[in-house]
Amino acid sequence: MSNNEKIIQISMHCRGGQTCITASQLLAEMAFEEGFKDTIAIPIIGAERRGAPIQAFTKVSKSKPIKTYDSVVNPDYIFMFDTSLLDIPKIKATIKEGVNLIINSPDPIDTTGLPNNIKIFIVDATGICIKREFMHSSGPILNIPMLGAFGKITGYYNLETMEKVIKKEFGESRLDKNMSVAKDAYESVREM
Amino acid sequence: MTESQKDFVQKRESIIIKGNVAAAYAAKSARVQVISAYPITPQTTVVEKISEFVDNGLMPGTEYIKMESEHSVFAAVIGASKAGTRTFTATSGQGIFYANEMIHWAAGARLPIVVAIASRGPAPPWNIWADFTDVISQRDTGWMSCFCSEHQEIYDEILMSYKVCEDHEILLPKFVSYGGFILSHTSKPVILEDQDLVDKFLPPLPSEEGWPHIWIDPKRPMMFGNLIMPSSFYYEFRLKIHDANIRAKEKIKKVAKEFEQTFGRNYGNGLIQEYKMDNAIVGVIIYGDLALQMEQAVDDLRDKGYKVGMVKLRHFRPFPTEDIIEVAKKVKVLGVIDRATAFGSQTGGPVSCEVKGALHETKGTATVLPVINGLGGREVTLEQQKNQLIKLVKYYETGEFPKDVIHGTLWDGLLEVE
Numbered sequence: 001m002s003n004n005e006k007i008i009q010i011s012m013h014c015r016g017g018q019t020c021i022t023a024s025q026l027l028a029e030m031a032f033e034e035g036f037k038d039t040i041a042i043p044i045i046g047a048e049r050r051g052a053p054i055q056a057f058t059k060v061s062k063s064k065p066i067k068t069y070d071s072v073v074n075p076d077y078i079f080m081f082d083t084s085l086l087d088i089p090k091i092k093a094t095i096k097e098g099v100n101l102i103i104n105s106p107d108p109i110d111t112t113g114l115p116n117n118i119k120i121f122i123v124d125a126t127g128i129c130i131k132r133e134f135m136h137s138s139g140p141i142l143n144i145p146m147l148g149a150f151g152k153i154t155g156y157y158n159l160e161t162m163e164k165v166i167k168k169e170f171g172e173s174r175l176d177k178n179m180s181v182a183k184d185a186y187e188s189v190r191e192m
Numbered sequence: 193m194t195e196s197q198k199d200f201v202q203k204r205e206s207i208i209i210k211g212n213v214a215a216a217y218a219a220k221s222a223r224v225q226v227i228s229a230y231p232i233t234p235q236t237t238v239v240e241k242i243s244e245f246v247d248n249g250l251m252p253g254t255e256y257i258k259m260e261s262e263h264s265v266f267a268a269v270i271g272a273s274k275a276g277t278r279t280f281t282a283t284s285g286q287g288i289f290y291a292n293e294m295i296h297w298a299a300g301a302r303l304p305i306v307v308a309i310a311s312r313g314p315a316p317p318w319n320i321w322a323d324f325t326d327v328i329s330q331r332d333t334g335w336m337s338c339f340c341s342e343h344q345e346i347y348d349e350i351l352m353s354y355k356v357c358e359d360h361e362i363l364l365p366k367f368v369s370y371g372g373f374i375l376s377h378t379s380k381p382v383i384l385e386d387q388d389l390v391d392k393f394l395p396p397l398p399s400e401e402g403w404p405h406i407w408i409d410p411k412r413p414m415m416f417g418n419l420i421m422p423s424s425f426y427y428e429f430r431l432k433i434h435d436a437n438i439r440a441k442e443k444i445k446k447v448a449k450e451f452e453q454t455f456g457r458n459y460g461n462g463l464i465q466e467y468k469m470d471n472a473i474v475g476v477i478i479y480g481d482l483a484l485q486m487e488q489a490v491d492d493l494r495d496k497g498y499k500v501g502m503v504k505l506r507h508f509r510p511f512p513t514e515d516i517i518e519v520a521k522k523v524k525v526l527g528v529i530d531r532a533t534a535f536g537s538q539t540g541g542p543v544s545c546e547v548k549g550a551l552h553e554t555k556g557t558a559t560v561l562p563v564i565n566g567l568g569g570r571e572v573t574l575e576q577q578k579n580q581l582i583k584l585v586k587y588y589e590t591g592e593f594p595k596d597v598i599h600g601t602l603w604d605g606l607l608e609v610e
Contacts, residue, residue, distance in 0.1 A: 025379050029208045032381055039208060041379040045234075067488040069374050069481050070573040 007061045008156075009072040013091055014081030014142070017050045023079065023143035024056035029165045030147065031060040034157040038066045050138055053085060060156070075099060077150070081125070081142050083109060102149055104142060108192045120192040123149040128184045134177055144178050148185035159186055204386040211375035214343045214382045215282060215308040215368075216241035218350035220251055221390045222306075224280040225397070226272035228257040228265045230287065233320045234372035235310040238282035262287035266294030273303040274416070276402035278354065280305075284372060285312035285319070285326045292330070298365045299334030299433060301417065302405060304357035306350060309369035310376040311480075313568035321569020322371030324480060324532040328508065328542045334433040336366040336440060337509040339479040343380040346370055348457060351385075355394050355447045360404050362440050364433070371481040371531070373569065385455060393454045437510045444507060463512035465504040466519065468494060472501030474584045475523040475558070477516070477547060479505040480531060482565075482572055489577040500581050505543060513550045520547075520557035525588040527580065527602075529563040531572075540564060540601045561587060562601040576605055 010027065014020035021043040028039035042057040057072040078095060080103040085091050095101060097115040104125040111120070129140030144166070151157045159182060166178045202221060209217070215238045219227065227246070229239035246256045255272070259265045262283050269279040283291065288309065298305050309327045313319035327337060336357070340346045346368065353366045370376065402408065406416060420426055441463060448462030459465055468490050469475055478486050483504040493500050503519050505512070520526055528548075530541030537545045544562030551557045561584060566572040583594045583602065594602055 025208070028379055032206075032208055038381065039379075041208070043377055045373050045377055066380075067484050067491075068574050069378060069485055070571060073573075 005062060005064045007059050007064060007066055008077075009075045010058045010060070010077045010079065011072045011075035011094060012056045012058070012079040012081070013085050013094075014054050014056075014079075015050075015085070016048045016052045016054050017136075017138045018054070018081045019136075019141055019143040020054055020079065020081055020146075021056050023146055024058045026143060026147055026165060026169065027058045027150065028060065029169070030151070030157040030161055031058075033165055034161050035062075036060045036156070037063050040066050040069070042069065042071070044071070053088060053091065077102065077154070079146055079150070080104065081146065100153070102146065102153065102189075104146065121149065121153055121189055122192050123185050123189040125149070125185060128181050128188070132177060132181050132184065134181045141181075145181045145185035148182035149189035151182075152186045152189050159183060202384060202387040202390070204384065204389070206381050206383050208379050209343065209382050210237065210377055210379050211340075211343050211346050211370055212237040212282075212310060212377070213241050214347040215350060216245065217382070217384050218308075218347045219280045220245050221347070221385060221387065222278065222280070222351055222354050222394055223391075223396045224251075224254060225277040226255045226257070226269065226279045228259050228268035228272070228279075228281050230259050230262050230265045230283070232262070232284050232287040234312060234376040235282045235284040235287070235308070237376070238308055238310070242280075262291040263294055266291040266298065269305050269307075270294060270298050270301065270303060273298070273305050274301070274406055275408045276397065276400065278358070278397050280307070282308040282310065284310045285314060288326050288330060289314070292333075295330055295335065296333050297417070300429070302363040302403075302433070302436075303365055304354070304363055304403070305365040306353045306357060307365070307367050308346070308350065309367050310372045311369050312372040319568040320372060322374045322481065322531065322566065323568050324369060324371075324530075325542075325567075327367050327369040328532045328534075330367065331509065331542070334364065334437065335509065336364055336437065336507070338366070338368055338507045339483075339505065340368065340370040340375065341479070341481055341484040341504060343375060343378075343382045344457065345459070346375065347382055347384070348451065348455070348459070351390065351394055352444075352447050352451050352459075352462075355450075356440060356443050358397075359443055362436050362443055363403060363405065364436050364440065369480070374481045389454065393451065441507075441510045441512065444510075459506060460504065461515065463507045463510075464515045464519070465506060467502045467504065469501035469503060469519060469522050471499060472523050473499040474525045474527070474581065474588050475501045475503060475519065476527040476529055476563075476581070476584065477503045477505050477519070477543065478529040479508070479543065482529065482531060482577070485572070485574055486529075486577050488574055489581055492574075492578055493581050498581065498585055500585065508543065508546075511546050511550070516547055516550045517554050517557065520551050520554070520560075523558045525561060525584050526558035527561050527563050527584045529565060529580070531564075531566040533564065533567065538600075540599065540603075544601070561593075563604055564601055565604040570605060572605060580604055
């Protein structure tokens, strides 16, 4: 066990109803299933409501125990579930140099005001959900395609692991639909 | 154990769950027979998960009673416990305060009830986030009280607690608390133990036997909780509650050792857990979730050559006076970090008051610097904890209090107000 091993830190931004709290939990489970020794999912809980900005974090570690409960302020990866969140200065300011940004958008985004040396990955999670009719009462269920894209970019887990975790969490009933959006995102995510 | 309860099945597995869910699984593994429940944030998902277990037939023979308030919840578990069953519930903050009358009653009646507390700050202003003032304010009720710093520890501690509480020489109720949201709603890997092994460690209660001091048997009616005159045994009963609490210290240590032998997880001596205290010059006493994060702060500062260490306080009641004296002999400066308040007391922090009280007659112990942080869920970051340690080291080196000490206590992480 290397003492200097870096704990990988992920920060997620979404709007209430866009399912990033569940995404942070599923990501922890997928990494654990894939052999990461320790993980933690940290939702920031306040008075949530549909449409309000929501944040959640996940920390994953290959061998070192994770002992912290604090918020991620220097993330390695940022999930942006909604491009409109980039208009909020406080959220935009969390995108720092060296970050990998995974954003739900059909088109390349406007990078004005963002640091130069970041990697931006685009996945049309909303488009995929609409095409596959993967919706809940107030919109597309974005967490599964976002996680599919993340699996592809990082190689931390593959579609098979995703399927195991999704089956364990949600059962068989919508497994095919879950996996179809995961696969679409896995295959279509691209670096900008 | 009733016939139907033999169907309890649980294989050993490691799953990623919220702290509240870990508490629910512990109740299941412990084969709790009666649950009474009323929802309150941030505890609600404990009793929700248990209701799911019961509904899905995973806790056969377990009674689940929905109540209309926390006062009634505690009255229900008291009744069920009087009948000799293993009982459980969970609550938080205002719920504890509402149940206060029954909380005193449970200890007076010497009933081994275990209650999970997802701690939250007392209102007003309305607050639902981590702050141990709620459970610590029950200090003088006679209940035993402990803190968990990790998800696994919630599961493990509930199992250990039943074993201590139900010991016929102890027979006291106990709170098992953890920070609201910080543990209750975050998720980490937790090992759920094999049911057979849990049964061996914590055997299911024999049916219809009751506790040695009380049992419900229509053939042998007994009166209970009646008025007794001041000349009768009320006073002596009070001494016995205190005596059982003090004697529980040895029992807690014994059960922690037995737990380690059975499941392989160590919790210090059960009352406290030292971390890198050998050759430390500056140490801290800390409890709850911040104790785990402080381990990382100690690791990071040790890497930079600072001689720092920490002690995790696992039990608040009974208070480990003797152990605290021993650790206070090891260091020169001892920070005592509270995430709770004791207004108007010597330090303002409940645990720092206890520590000062424990040390006052022993020479050669560390200088205590009380610290308060994170009230009402105010985030305490790893960086902040490292700075706390550095402030204590500077205090040792210069003998001067940090700048922001108020009435002798470091209130760390206050907002800057003009």
